[in-house]
């Protein structure tokens with residue numbers, strides 16, 4: 155969809171979308187406006203502006219965004235008439251008196267190219283100015299329906315269903331399952347230390363992991379990687395050593411964290427942290443579950459390599475690690491570590507040994 159600009163959700167191109175909620179009555183509409191805001195956020199909008207001041211509503215929506223991710227914003231107490239007047243983009247007003255969505259959605263999609271979009275939804279009766287000021291008055295059936303469903307269907311038609319697979323990179327995420335309920339989470343630093351202790355990690359593992367996490371955090375900041383994932387992944391990377399000190403400790407760690415419902419991205423960081431990764435072929439020779447354990451994401455690469463550069467409690471030069479691998483006859487693995495070092499240094503724009 156070339157008309158969409160990459161904005162809120164890297165990987166999916168969406169126009170900047172604002173929802174303008176007018177005639178919100180805090181004493182009466184709190185619940186329905188909350189649902190409008192949640193739907194807007196989940197379906198890929200960037201922000202909601204609400205005309206009446208409502209701090210409770212702001213707090214509710216901010217809490218959801220903090221837990222479940224994305225950078226959806228809410229502002230209340232907005233003069234909607236001024237906002238609409240100044241708004242330089244496409245204005246859509248959702249109303250049962252409008253043109254059926256299926257008749258105008260293609261035109262809206264092409265008009266919004268390289269422009270922002272504001273979508274007006276009313277709470278109580280919408281004044282005539284909103285009809286007159288809008289580029290499009292759009293109906294989702296000509297029957298009276300809830301603004302929540304009108305908004306959801308409009309956004310879904312606009313984005314042709316692609317919004318259903320948005321990734322919000324939140325600290326909490328839902329793992330869909332046919333039965334039951336699975337919520338995964340990104341643990342905080344304190345939670346990671348608690349998990350390590352509960353699993354029986356000794357002081358040596360904990361001190362080493364803290365050191366790896368400090369170095370990994372420096373690389374993550376320099377390369378704009380996801381810091382919470384890197385810190386948690388680094389702190390937990392050796393948790394499998396509470397079960398085994400063999401080459402299989404990374405797999406053992408990933409099993410522990412998977413059972414603890416830790417975010418899958420962290421489970422994979424831990425599973426793929428050995429050297430610069432273990433190939434499918436090597437996994438067979440090493441007697442590991444047959445799999446490619448090569449780090450793929452930036453966060454996986456950072457944790458694996460920070461671990462390469464920390465021996466016990468101290469940071470060591472790359473040459474020390476590489477020699478250790480070569481002395482063991484692990485020539486290919488040593489080369490892979492060198493090239494991972496170069497790759498991360500290129501991304502950081504500085505040799506990571508100098509960080």
Ligand code: SAM
Pocket residue numbers: 247248249250251274275276277278279280292293294295296297298299300301302304
């Ligand atoms: N009672 C209010 C009135 O007289 O205007 C309208 C309440 S209605 C439930 C709230 C909002 O839902 C409307 O302002 C409009 O944005 C939206 N809405 C309701 N039915 C709609 C429809 N069929 N198509 C599009 N939007 C609709």
